[in-house]
Amino acid sequence: MRLDKYLKVSRLIKRRPVANEACDAGRVVVNGKVARASLEVKVGDIIEIAFGNKSVKVEVLNVVETYNKEEAKELIKYL
Numbered sequence: 039m040r041l042d043k044y045l046k047v048s049r050l051i052k053r054r055p056v057a058n059e060a061c062d063a064g065r066v067v068v069n070g071k072v073a074r075a076s077l078e079v080k081v082g083d084i085i086e087i088a089f090g091n092k093s094v095k096v097e098v099l100n101v102v103e104t105y106n107k108e109e110a111k112e113l114i115k116y117l
Contacts, residue, residue: 039101041068041085042075047102049110050087050094060087084117 039047045057045066060066061075065088068077079085083098096114105113 039079039103040075041066041073041077041079044079044098044101044113045085045087047105047110048096048113049107050085050096050114065089085114 042054042057042061045051045060046054051057051060057066058075061073061077064072066073067086067088068079068083070084073085079098079101081098081101084095085098086093086095095117097117098113099115100113102109102113
C-alpha cells in the first residue's frame with residue numbers, strides 16, 4: 039500500500055491530500071530515510087512524522103485495504 043494511503047487508513051493523518059503534502063515537504067521519514075508518498079509500506083517499517091514542533095514515531099503492524107475506526111488502532115504501535 040502507498041505511504042500516503044496508509045497514513046490515512048491508520049488515522050495518523052486524517053486526509054490523503056494532507057498526507058501527500060507532508061510527504062512532499064519531507065516531514066515523513068520511513069526507516070531513517072525521507073519518504074515519498076508513493077513508497078510501498080510493509081509490516082515492520084518504522085514511520086516518523088514531524089508535526090510542527092512535535093514528532094510521532096510508529097511501527098507498522100498490519101497493512102489492510104479496508105478498515106474501520108477500531109481496526110485503525112491495531113495497524114500501528116507507537117514507539
